Amino acid sequence: MHLLNLGILAHVDAGKTSLTERLLHTAGVIDELGSVDDGNTRTDTLALERQRGITIKSAVVSFPLDCVTVNLIDTPGHPDFIAEVERVLGVLDGAVLVVSAVEGVQAQTRVLMRTLRRLRIPTLVFVNKIDRRGARDEAVLDALARRLTRSMVPMGTAAGLGTRDARFVPGLGPAALDVLAEHDEELLAAYVEDTVSYDLLRAALATRTRQALVHPVYFGSAVTGAGVPELVTGIEELLPVADGDPAGPLSATVFKVERGPAGERIAYARVFSGTLRARDRIPFGDGREEGKITAVSVFDHGTDVREDEVPAGRIGRLWGLGGVRIGDAIGERRTVYEHHFAPPTLETVVVPGPGVDRRSLHVALTQLAEQDPLIDVRHDEVRRETSVSLYGEVQKEVVQATLADEYGLDVGFRATTTICVERPVGTGAAVEFNKKDANPFLATVGLRVEAAPVGSGTDFRLEVELGSMPYAFFKAVEDTVRETLGQGLHGWQVTDCTVTMTHSGYSPRQSHAHQGFDKSMSSTGADFRGLTPLVLVEALRRAGTRVYEPMHRFRLQAPADTLGALLPVLARLGAVPQTTATHGAAAVLEGAVPAARVHELEQRLPGLTRGEGELESAFDHYAPVTRGAVPRRPRTDHNPLNRKEYLLNVTKRVGG
Incomplete structure (x- = not known):
């Protein structure tokens, strides 16, 4: 049977989790519908999700239809948890975007639709809650076309709006033909000649939907079930099924990591090619590590079951990969893991409550960051403070409740502040030579910093020959450059810049008669890691940086x-x-x-x-930033802006 990995996305409270329950009930996976209000839905399993009535973590559940088995991924709708949605997008074959017939197009609806279209993910739209008072149909269709995209294809009309008897009346009308004709030349020609057949119209609809050029729109109610059978038909007939050769080279992507009862990491992975098998040793993280899969499970009929393998097209839970992280490739990397949404723009300092051990708190926050890398835990050794980045106040409350419920840690927070960024203003260069002036490190490093186009991130380049010194030393410089750019002249992340290594040099091991090699006089990676921040911040000083606010x-x-x-x-x-x-x-x-x-x-x-x-x-x-004083962020590194302080912290070989 064919497989389809389907995402359910929506603005919060549009009825996304309720639709998931209705689909499971329609497929015969569950006998009774769960309720978000009652806290007994199949996919909202966390205690916090049930208490608050919102989805916090993505969840996978499987159900069979006539022609396809669907792995359905229910995602959070609240904007504070957009990172959970981001991680799911790369493993989807198709999506259903849920819109409320009462509230219509909302802020998160637009953010999600823009991203779905940019990634060319085939998407159906389900206008939910047609049974609620205030439900609208034509106004919502107009808003969909005006505020999302004109490529919306109405699959029918709604009748009895605002009543328990509200229903969906299927039928492709003139509006559907107008939209499809813009994307299909054969259909356009038939339209002009007035020879359009239903079969031609339906074939064009299926082809252009799978190409993510048009988006069929259904009306219905997850509570009453109206319109859901028609949506199910659309899922089967209009969305593309998973492809991939089970016998091909192994390629999978990890989109979620959670901790099991014993604290072990469990990875959720979509397999695009090949087959993952229990007891196999596999490379992951772009070959960064290798691990042995001790057990696997796949999703089937509303639950997950232990199996020996996960073939191409399926989603599996994997045990045994101790160092696995979200975004890791298993085997060959299929695509580069990208951030599709904006990073968090807020941060707050975590304040331990009475009796809370700081080490235990740091471990707990680090584990939370494994499940949500964009939390970005920063630890300030000088002030003995730990801060986390966030999307909003609700996420802060969830972090607080999670630390209390799962780790027994009572914490508070300081006021939330905004995360800014720095960008270079011009070009600056600096160099320090091995065994010259006040350089206490056995290394030569020269760096040039230049402004790059907005949105380009950071790029590291070489202007020296790669063979001029051991590769490990170049790697030490590049890694340290990227780490140091995390805190610019004002303490913020430096972005949209190019850093070029212009000078390099090292001290090779010297052999002395009767003594062998003198290691104290030869360069190590630590020399390059120690010197690079000093050179980089001096280049940044000469280039100058400007602080930007979100x-x-x-x-x-x-x-x-x-x-x-x-x-x-x-x-x-x-x-x-x-x-x-x-x-x-x-x-x-x-x-x-x-x-x-x-x-x-x-x-x-x-x-x-x-x-x-x-x-x-x-x-x-x-x-x-144009108003008031330029915001500064306290540093958490050894402060290379102050050479004397930095050298005292980093090395005992203080020169000059």
Whole structure:
């Protein structure tokens, strides 16, 4: 039977987990529907998920249809847990994007759809909650086309909106033909000649959906089951099944890591080619490590079952890979693991409660970071503080509750602050030569720092011959450059730059009669790791860096007569409206606002708009800090900005 790895994505509270329950019930996997409100759904298994009624961790569940077995991955809808969604995207064959018929297109809906289209993931849209009071159909279709993409194909209409008898009436109408004709030349020709047949229309729909050029739209209700049979048919007939040769070279990707009852790591992996077998020794992490798989399980009929192997196309849970990390390739790497969403823009210092051991706290946070690498745990040895990066206040509450429930650690947090970045302003170069001046390290390192295009990240290049010294020394320089760029002149991550190694040199081992080699006079990797930060920060000083703060794009809808009170407040918060439109008695403003001021805007909005204001915001870009003092971040390294302090911390061979 064919396999399909399907993601369910949505803005929070659109009914994504309820739809998962309904699909499992429709497939006969469960006899009774679970409820998010009652905390007994199949995929929300964490105690916190059941208490809060939201999905925090992605979960996999399998069910059979007539022609295909579906591995369904339920993902979080709250924007604070977007990193969980990111990790799932790379293993999907197709997706269902759930939209509420009441709330319509929301901020997270737009973020998700943009990413699905950019990655060319075939996607169906399910407009849920047509049985709820306030449900809309034409208005939601208009918003889908206007705010997401014009390539939406209505698969029918909704009847009885807002009642328990609401139902989906299937049928491809003129609107579907208009959209499809834009993407299919054969269909367009038949359209012009008025010879379009249903078979031709359906074939074009299947082909263009699998190419992620169009997106079929269904209406229904996960609670009543309306429209779900038609959605199931669409999943079977319109989405592409998994491919891959079970006998081919091994290639898999790890998209989730969790801890078992005994603390062991369990990896979730999608196999794209070849077959993973229990007791096999396999390379993973781009060959960084090798491990023996001690056990595997696959997903089947709503649960996971132990098997001896995981063939191409399937998702398996793997035991035995002790050093495995999210994003690791197993065997050959199929694609480069990329970040599709913005990194966290907030951070907070974790404050241990009475009796909490700092070492135990650090271990616990490190384990949480294994499951969510974007948490980014930073430990400041000088101040004896540990900070974590976050997407929002809800995630902070979840981290706090997880530490209490799973690790028995009572913690608090300081106020949340914004994470900025630094970018070089110009070009700067520096060099220190082996055995010259005040260089206490047996190494020569020269580096040039140059600004690079926005969004390009960091690039390390060589302007010296690779054979001029042992490769391990070059690797030590590159690794240290990337590590040092984590804290620029103002303490923030330095990005969008190119670092070129312009000078290199080392002291080879010298042989002395009757004494053999004198190791004290030969270079080691530690010399290059010690010298590189000093050279790099000096090059950064000469280039100069500018601090950039994260900016959110916002869409604010409010009564038009409240603009007089709103606009001055927006100006004080640093928000810049870029477009203003009036629709009847309502005004819609779109623009940019500093991420640090979004929470304050949310708090003040009800009072400014008589409780009628609606705000959507999402990260958009970084902008230079232009207001007030340039924000600085406390350093957690040995501070190469202060040469004397750095050398005292790093080496006893202080020269000069």
